[in-house]
Structures are given as C-alpha cells and as structure tokens.
Amino acid sequence: MFGLCPPHYTHTLLSTPQHQPPGSTEPSRGPALMSRLRPLHRSASKPSCGLTLVSGLCPPHAAQASPPSDSTLVHPDSRPTQLTLLQREQGSIIATSEDFSSSEMAHTEKVEGHKENSTDYTMDGTIDIKGRPCLRSKGGRWSACSFIVVFEAFERLAYFGVAPNLILYLTNKLHQGTVESSNNVTNWLGTIMLTPILGAYIADSHLGRYWTFIFSSAIYLLGMILLSLTVTLPSLRPPACNSLNVEDCKTHTKEIQVAIFFLALYIIALGAGGTKPNISTLGADQFDIYDPKEKALKLSFFNWWTFAIFFGNLLSSTFLVYIQDNVSFSVGYIIPTVALAFSILVFFLGTPFYRHKLPSGSPITRIAQVLVAAVRKWKVPYPVDSTELYELDSEYYSKKAHYKINHSASLRFFDKAAVMIDSNSPWMLCPITQVEETKQIIKLLPVFITSIIPSVMMAQVLTLFIKQGVTLNRNIGPNFKIPSGSLSSFFTIGTLTSVAIYDRCFVPFMRKHTKNSRGITMLQRIGIGEALHIIIMIMAALIERWRLSIVKNHDLVYQKNTVPLTVFILSPQFILMGVAEMLVEVGKMEFFYDQAPEGMKSLGASIFTTSIGIGNFVSSFLLSTVARVTRGGGKSGWIENNLNASHLDYYYGFFVVLNVINFLLFLVVSKFYVYNKEGVEIDNEMKEIATVTVSK
Structure with a gap:
C-alpha cells in the first residue's frame, strides 16, 4: 500500500531511474509522470517530505508526522497540503502532494469522505488570479x-x-x-x-x-x-x-x-x-x-x-x-x-x-541560449550515451510548473548545447528540455x-x-445599393x-x-x-x-x-x-x-x-x-x-x-x-x- 512519499521517491517507485550524468548533484531523472500530472509549488527551502499517510514505502527519514485522528493531512509547519488522488481502490492511494499557504486555501483536504474534492484540482499547474491552485469545478x-x-x-x-x-x-x-x-x-x-x-x-x-x-x-x-x-x-x-x-x-x-x-x-x-x-x-x-x-x-x-x-x-x-x-x-x-x-x-x-x-521566461532568450551554446561547442564530441547529456531533475520542473521533455534523435547538432563541460553558464550549458523546446520551434520553420x-x-x-x-x-432593387x-x-x-x-x-x-x-x-x-x-x-x-x-x-x-x-x-x-x-x-x-x-x-x-x-x-x-x-x-x-x-x-x-x-x-x-x-x-x-x- 503506497504512502505519500516525497516527489523524487514517488518517481523512483513509479519509473525506472535513468543514468545520472557524471559530476551532477541532481537526483536521478526519469519520466517524472507524477510531477507532470501534478506540478508542485514548494520552495526549495522546504523539507523534501512534508507528510505521510501510511508508513512502509517511504524511507524512515521521509516520515515527519502521523496524520491526525480525523485523517486530515497536515504539513509539519501547519500549512494544509493538497492531495491529487489518481487512484483509490480498497484503501490504496497513489498521490502526489502540493503545499501552499493557509491564506491560499480556506480548508484542509480530508481523504476519507472527500474523494471528489481531492480530485478537483487541475493537473496542468494552472492557478487562479490570486495565485492559488485551480479547482476544476x-x-x-x-x-x-x-x-x-x-x-x-x-x-x-x-x-x-x-x-x-x-x-x-x-x-x-x-x-x-x-x-x-x-x-x-x-x-x-x-x-x-x-x-x-x-x-x-x-x-x-x-x-x-x-x-x-x-x-x-x-x-x-x-x-x-x-x-x-x-x-x-x-x-x-x-x-x-x-x-x-x-x-x-x-x-x-x-x-x-x-x-x-x-x-x-x-x-x-x-x-x-x-x-x-x-x-x-x-x-x-x-x-x-x-x-x-x-x-x-x-x-x-x-x-x-x-x-x-x-x-x-x-x-x-x-x-x-x-x-x-x-x-x-x-x-x-x-x-x-x-x-x-x-x-x-x-x-x-x-x-x-x-x-x-x-x-515561464522569455522563450526567445531560451532559444538563443541553445543556439549560442551549440555553436560554441561545435567541436565537443557527443557522449556515447544520450543520458549523459545535461538535464535538471524532475522536481525542479515540478516546482516551476514546467514540463520536462525527453531527448529525441532529431536535429542532433543542437544536442551539443547539453554536452556537459566545466562551465555552468546558461550560454554554454543548457538542459535537454530546453534543447528539445528549441528543436520543436525550429521544426516549425x-x-x-x-x-x-x-x-x-x-x-x-x-x-x-x-x-x-x-x-x-451593386444595386438590389431600385432603392438599395450594397456597400463596397x-x-x-x-x-x-x-x-x-x-x-x-x-x-x-x-x-x-x-x-x-x-x-x-x-x-x-x-x-x-x-x-x-x-x-x-x-x-x-x-x-x-x-x-x-x-x-x-x-x-x-x-x-x-x-x-x-x-x-x-x-x-x-x-x-x-x-x-x-x-x-x-x-x-x-x-x-x-x-x-x-x-x-x-x-x-x-x-x-x-x-x-x-x-x-x-x-x-x-x-x-x-x-x-x-x-x-x-x-x-x-x-x-x-x-x-x-x-x-x-x-x-x-x-x-x-x-x-x-x-x-x-x-x-x-x-x-x-x-x-x-x-x-x-x-x-x-x-x-x-x-x-x-x-x-x-x-x-x-
């Protein structure tokens, strides 16, 4: 029975980890299906796991507190946490979490008896005019x-x-x-x-x-x-x-x-x-x-x-x-x-x-960075394994409400922008998602x-x-003339x-x-x-x-x-x-x-x-x-x-x-x-x- 794990643990459970580029400190990356379905809005300074429902699948350090007796899910800092239920069958739950301030949410979500409410949030990261996650209804x-x-x-x-x-x-x-x-x-x-x-x-x-x-x-x-x-x-x-x-x-x-x-x-x-x-x-x-x-x-x-x-x-x-x-x-x-x-x-x-x-930032700037980085590194050889190309972890995209794009074999020259070198400048090194975005725009030309x-x-x-x-x-009858x-x-x-x-x-x-x-x-x-x-x-x-x-x-x-x-x-x-x-x-x-x-x-x-x-x-x-x-x-x-x-x-x-x-x-x-x-x-x-x- 799945508990509510941190996003990167959920990814590990639901997808096969990919090879991590040498020297990178980012967590391993994968399809990140769960983060794409429920973009997160947690600041980088927050704990990696803010809640748990049932222990057993999260590592010990991930569980921060037991849920209150009324089954309300509460973040350790007393901020309510949104659950997006993807599947519930006989008490089994697969979910991702998203926390936001109490001023943005007037009530907490209860798992028991509130199944419809817990699935009422949009899954594309949209917010309302006040910056709160959108309720579908x-x-x-x-x-x-x-x-x-x-x-x-x-x-x-x-x-x-x-x-x-x-x-x-x-x-x-x-x-x-x-x-x-x-x-x-x-x-x-x-x-x-x-x-x-x-x-x-x-x-x-x-x-x-x-x-x-x-x-x-x-x-x-x-x-x-x-x-x-x-x-x-x-x-x-x-x-x-x-x-x-x-x-x-x-x-x-x-x-x-x-x-x-x-x-x-x-x-x-x-x-x-x-x-x-x-x-x-x-x-x-x-x-x-x-x-x-x-x-x-x-x-x-x-x-x-x-x-x-x-x-x-x-x-x-x-x-x-x-x-x-x-x-x-x-x-x-x-x-x-x-x-x-x-x-x-x-x-x-x-x-x-x-x-x-x-x-999401200027797309023109992001495209220009890929073009410049690829040209400047045109002599740098491709890695044997495409998974060694530079990419940010899935949780980064989730927090930014951005979408991660897998590597494609088309327009390979632009992959040069993601070949890892010593420089961390955005004009020398771009993640695969940014490179793929550029490829998709170039394909439209x-x-x-x-x-x-x-x-x-x-x-x-x-x-x-x-x-x-x-x-x-332009006359229609004796008295009407169609305007040009x-x-x-x-x-x-x-x-x-x-x-x-x-x-x-x-x-x-x-x-x-x-x-x-x-x-x-x-x-x-x-x-x-x-x-x-x-x-x-x-x-x-x-x-x-x-x-x-x-x-x-x-x-x-x-x-x-x-x-x-x-x-x-x-x-x-x-x-x-x-x-x-x-x-x-x-x-x-x-x-x-x-x-x-x-x-x-x-x-x-x-x-x-x-x-x-x-x-x-x-x-x-x-x-x-x-x-x-x-x-x-x-x-x-x-x-x-x-x-x-x-x-x-x-x-x-x-x-x-x-x-x-x-x-x-x-x-x-x-x-x-x-x-x-x-x-x-x-x-x-x-x-x-x-x-x-x-x-x-």
Missing part, C-alpha cells in the same frame, strides 16, 4: 471561455469595423491611388500581425497573459478613440474632391491630417499586438490537457473561436459598413469603439473564472515559410477584391458556414475512418486549403477577364460609369476564400499552438500571426513590384489606379503559379514533418493511470 473550461469568446466577437466587431472599408476611406477621403492605398492597408494589417511577437515576449517574460492583455486592451481602446476623432473633427478631415485625377485631389490633403490618421491606426496595431497572442492562448489554457474530458472539449475550441471572430466580422462588414457608406464614417467608427470598450468589460467580468499559467503565400492570398480580400466590386453593379466594404461579408459567410459543417459533420465522419481525434491531421487540413487557393485564383482570373471584356465592349475603359455586370459574380471567390480561411488559417493557428512546446504556447500563437503579417508585407511588395515592372515601355501596367485599364487577370494568373509552387513545397515539408510525441505520451500516460490497480 470553480472555473476554466467553457465557463471561462464564454467570456473570452464574447470578447473576441465584439473585439472583431471593432477591428472589422475599420478594416473592410479602410481601402475606400484611403481612396475616397485621403485621396490615395490604388497601389498606395492597397499597400497602406496591407502594411497596417502586417504590422497588426507582427506586433504579437512583442506581446508574447512581455507575457512570457514579465506580466503573464492576463495582465499583458489588460494593458494592451487599454492601448487598443486609446487608438480607437483617436481614430474616431480623426474622422469626426473637421480640422482632421481632408475636404472632398471630385476630380478623376488622384494627384489633383492629393493637393487638398494636409500632411498632419494623414499623419494623425495613421498614428491612430498604428496605436491600434500596437494594442492589438498584446491582445492577439494572449487571448487565444489564454482561452486554450482553460482546458487541462491532462484531463481526457477537458482535452476533448479543447479540440473544438479553435473552431468555435473562429466562429466568434467571423460572427463579429459579419456584423461589422454589413451593419457598420452600411453606416459608414450611408450615414458617416464618424458614426461608423464610434460604434466599434464602444463595442471594444464593452468587450474589455466583458473580459474583465470573467476574471474570477480564468485559469492562469505562470510566466519550414511549415511557417510555406504558410506565408496563403496569407498573401487572404490579403487580396480586403484590397483588390473590394476594388473590383466598386466597379460593378460589405462584399467581405461573402467571405465571412463562407467561413462561418464551413466552420460549423467542418466541426459538426466532417470531423465526426472522418474520425470514424481515420481514428484521428481531429478527423484529419493539421497539415492535411492546411494542405487542402492551399490546394483550394489554386482553384480560387484560377476562378478570380477568369472572372476578371470576363469583367474586362464587358468594359471594352461598352467602351468604359476611361469612364467612371458602373460596369453593367452584377457584383455577385465575385461572390464565389469571396465565399471560397472564406472556406480556405477556415482550412488554412484556423489550421495554422491550431498547428502552431499545438506543436509549440508547452512553455512556449504564446510564441506559437505569435508565429501564427507573424505568418499573416509577413504575408501582408509580401503582398505589398508584390503589388508594388509588379505594378512598376509591368508599366515599362509606355504601356499600362497590370495594376493601375483605373482598374478598367489594368490587367488584374494577369496578376491573378501570377498568383496561380505562385500557389502551385508553394503547394508543391508544402507537400515536401509535410511529408517529412514529424509531429511532437508529447501529446501522444500524455494520452498514453493518462490511460495507464486510469487502469492502474494497486493491491493492498
């Missing part, structure tokens, strides 16, 4: 995520209250040309997607996800308020201009007006950089991956997260865009500002329910590179696709519909045949979306060629008249792009989060947003370069301010070729990618624990 899961999802819906209402019509504001109000306005939109979108790197760094190194999010939201709201003022105050708005020549209209615009407008936009980008990587990972943190039921709930989180995003998108691209076109940009920007303020309030109200993970071109395709939805729609007939920015609602409808069908129909169907909990692998999902991009751009090129033929037939090349062709001819490319968004972008978000090391989830989320950001900057580069190169010889280029005199069909054909090349490269990358085994090992360990039977 008091928060987390969808009770916490409901606040987060509502926040995201209204925050997206604010964000997409600006984004869909931004190119038209730049064109019609700030009097910018097609290339300049398109590039300004994609540059802003790119910045919004790159600033999460800073937000993730601050969260992981200093403030944690919750407080980084709170401060960033305040900056975000400040930017929205300033943006509303720039379109409301007459002194900050350029006067109207009806000239067909963009250069003539630019003379009416003051530099200070443009500067303040873009200042507001980039304040928004800075604030969004702190919210984007942390709100999604905070949502994922609400599900304990060591609990099978919660892990199952987490599988659909990212899909419904996307549903909330595009629900807010749909409202903004219809209701708000209509107000901006038919009432004023002033009212159209004030409403999303109020929506953002409301979303922050909703998030704040959910504070008592959130589970939090402690900041090829997928990251092949995910940039799909993001370039998404950038066209809010730029050239919208500009095409402006030239077409509302065309993105077709994209949103495609995403919303496909998310629901994918999650509720496709995944359950495929799960029966593939035995994969996701239905198909994450890379297969992304690959299907990338193949769909090829089809979409072929379709877009053919539709644009049709539009240009109508323009020439009606002699409208240099006329401002509407092309006699319904705007609904663009709906297939918008809708299918929404389906591709669900496959590629949601797949990327899930992939980079899932495959990032447990202590670098925020970095994984920022890798996802970085791919989108770089995609937007690449879109700007390609648009400017193609416009300049094709304009030579006195001929009209592929992209002119006048789309009727342009050749977007050629430009979309160029995208077809680019997508084919990228897709072939993606197939090679995905073929050789090996998924991290950590998640599989956790699943297997949970199954083993569930079937353990301990005899009396």
Whole structure:
C-alpha cells in the first residue's frame, strides 16, 4: 500500500531511474509522470517530505508526522497540503502532494469522505488570479471561455469595423491611388500581425497573459478613440474632391491630417499586438490537457473561436459598413469603439473564472541560449550515451510548473548545447528540455515559410477584391445599393458556414475512418486549403477577364460609369476564400499552438500571426513590384489606379503559379514533418493511470 512519499521517491517507485550524468548533484531523472500530472509549488527551502499517510514505502527519514485522528493531512509547519488522488481502490492511494499557504486555501483536504474534492484540482499547474491552485469545478473550461469568446466577437466587431472599408476611406477621403492605398492597408494589417511577437515576449517574460492583455486592451481602446476623432473633427478631415485625377485631389490633403490618421491606426496595431497572442492562448489554457474530458472539449475550441471572430466580422462588414457608406464614417467608427470598450468589460467580468499559467521566461532568450551554446561547442564530441547529456531533475520542473521533455534523435547538432563541460553558464550549458523546446520551434520553420503565400492570398480580400466590386453593379432593387466594404461579408459567410459543417459533420465522419481525434491531421487540413487557393485564383482570373471584356465592349475603359455586370459574380471567390480561411488559417493557428512546446504556447500563437503579417508585407511588395515592372515601355501596367485599364487577370494568373509552387513545397515539408510525441505520451500516460490497480 503506497504512502505519500516525497516527489523524487514517488518517481523512483513509479519509473525506472535513468543514468545520472557524471559530476551532477541532481537526483536521478526519469519520466517524472507524477510531477507532470501534478506540478508542485514548494520552495526549495522546504523539507523534501512534508507528510505521510501510511508508513512502509517511504524511507524512515521521509516520515515527519502521523496524520491526525480525523485523517486530515497536515504539513509539519501547519500549512494544509493538497492531495491529487489518481487512484483509490480498497484503501490504496497513489498521490502526489502540493503545499501552499493557509491564506491560499480556506480548508484542509480530508481523504476519507472527500474523494471528489481531492480530485478537483487541475493537473496542468494552472492557478487562479490570486495565485492559488485551480479547482476544476470553480472555473476554466467553457465557463471561462464564454467570456473570452464574447470578447473576441465584439473585439472583431471593432477591428472589422475599420478594416473592410479602410481601402475606400484611403481612396475616397485621403485621396490615395490604388497601389498606395492597397499597400497602406496591407502594411497596417502586417504590422497588426507582427506586433504579437512583442506581446508574447512581455507575457512570457514579465506580466503573464492576463495582465499583458489588460494593458494592451487599454492601448487598443486609446487608438480607437483617436481614430474616431480623426474622422469626426473637421480640422482632421481632408475636404472632398471630385476630380478623376488622384494627384489633383492629393493637393487638398494636409500632411498632419494623414499623419494623425495613421498614428491612430498604428496605436491600434500596437494594442492589438498584446491582445492577439494572449487571448487565444489564454482561452486554450482553460482546458487541462491532462484531463481526457477537458482535452476533448479543447479540440473544438479553435473552431468555435473562429466562429466568434467571423460572427463579429459579419456584423461589422454589413451593419457598420452600411453606416459608414450611408450615414458617416464618424458614426461608423464610434460604434466599434464602444463595442471594444464593452468587450474589455466583458473580459474583465470573467476574471474570477480564468485559469492562469505562470510566466515561464522569455522563450526567445531560451532559444538563443541553445543556439549560442551549440555553436560554441561545435567541436565537443557527443557522449556515447544520450543520458549523459545535461538535464535538471524532475522536481525542479515540478516546482516551476514546467514540463520536462525527453531527448529525441532529431536535429542532433543542437544536442551539443547539453554536452556537459566545466562551465555552468546558461550560454554554454543548457538542459535537454530546453534543447528539445528549441528543436520543436525550429521544426516549425519550414511549415511557417510555406504558410506565408496563403496569407498573401487572404490579403487580396480586403484590397483588390473590394476594388473590383466598386466597379460593378451593386444595386438590389431600385432603392438599395450594397456597400463596397460589405462584399467581405461573402467571405465571412463562407467561413462561418464551413466552420460549423467542418466541426459538426466532417470531423465526426472522418474520425470514424481515420481514428484521428481531429478527423484529419493539421497539415492535411492546411494542405487542402492551399490546394483550394489554386482553384480560387484560377476562378478570380477568369472572372476578371470576363469583367474586362464587358468594359471594352461598352467602351468604359476611361469612364467612371458602373460596369453593367452584377457584383455577385465575385461572390464565389469571396465565399471560397472564406472556406480556405477556415482550412488554412484556423489550421495554422491550431498547428502552431499545438506543436509549440508547452512553455512556449504564446510564441506559437505569435508565429501564427507573424505568418499573416509577413504575408501582408509580401503582398505589398508584390503589388508594388509588379505594378512598376509591368508599366515599362509606355504601356499600362497590370495594376493601375483605373482598374478598367489594368490587367488584374494577369496578376491573378501570377498568383496561380505562385500557389502551385508553394503547394508543391508544402507537400515536401509535410511529408517529412514529424509531429511532437508529447501529446501522444500524455494520452498514453493518462490511460495507464486510469487502469492502474494497486493491491493492498
């Protein structure tokens, strides 16, 4: 019958000790299953064994005191100790312990008669806002995520209250040309997607996800308020201009007006950089991956997260865009500002329910240390036995609520960082877990590179696709005209519909045949979306060629008249792009989060947003370069301010070729990618624990 032993004795009982590196003073290391299931929060100065239930299995010095007669487990210094019961059968108990101050726990746990309470703590090391270990019944899961999802819906209402019509504001109000306005939109979108790197760094190194999010939201709201003022105050708005020549209209615009407008936009980008990587990972943190039921709930989180995003998108691209076109940009920007303020309030109200993970230090610094140490020791030979590589003991990771990763044979060069030498500098010697974390991030880079071109395709939805729609007939009946920015609602409808069908129909169907909990692998999902991009751009090129033929037939090349062709001819490319968004972008978000090391989830989320950001900057580069190169010889280029005199069909054909090349490269990358085994090992360990039977 197992007693309650110190963590390192429990490890000895439940796992086979591994060889200890020569000269190391750390206890022997093993799989450390128990510490991974119940991270400890004991300071290094505490005794190694603070309690016992039954003597016999702990060494004599480990037993400190007998339990009181009422079976309450008490630490020698009178602090209550938390028990996590993994198995109890006929009086037999396997458990790990975690002690914390009496101010953090209002009652002591009793073994007898309180089995449900003793198993109510999360097993992933999460804590509440006051730093106490989380009770499973008091928060987390969808009770916490409901606040987060509502926040995201209204925050997206604010964000997409600006984004869909931004190119038209730049064109019609700030009097910018097609290339300049398109590039300004994609540059802003790119910045919004790159600033999460800073937000993730601050969260992981200093403030944690919750407080980084709170401060960033305040900056975000400040930017929205300033943006509303720039379109409301007459002194900050350029006067109207009806000239067909963009250069003539630019003379009416003051530099200070443009500067303040873009200042507001980039304040928004800075604030969004702190919210984007942390709100999604905070949502994922609400599900304990060591609990099978919660892990199952987490599988659909990212899909419904996307549903909330595009629900807010749909409202903004219809209701708000209509107000901006038919009432004023002033009212159209004030409403999303109020929506953002409301979303922050909703998030704040959910504070008592959130589970939090402690900041684990800068992942960028940890990665840099491995790279530097490996390079500096490139001449040092590998040890014959991989267990001689440097590693910290399991109890260290337990106290830090970190996760220990076993050594892998891939990317062996980086193992040099863990080869033991005389120096103890973190820039010369890194533990295996840190090395494996670095390997896992490096493994993501090829997928990251092949995910940039799909993001370039998404950038066209809010730029050239919208500009095409402006030239077409948008009337529905005699009295209603579809706002140009509302065309993105077709994209949103495609995403919303496909998310629901994918999650509720496709995944359950495929799960029966593939035995994969996701239905198909994450890379297969992304690959299907990338193949769909090829089809979409072929379709877009053919539709644009049709539009240009109508323009020439009606002699409208240099006329401002509407092309006699319904705007609904663009709906297939918008809708299918929404389906591709669900496959590629949601797949990327899930992939980079899932495959990032447990202590670098925020970095994984920022890798996802970085791919989108770089995609937007690449879109700007390609648009400017193609416009300049094709304009030579006195001929009209592929992209002119006048789309009727342009050749977007050629430009979309160029995208077809680019997508084919990228897709072939993606197939090679995905073929050789090996998924991290950590998640599989956790699943297997949970199954083993569930079937353990301990005899009396």
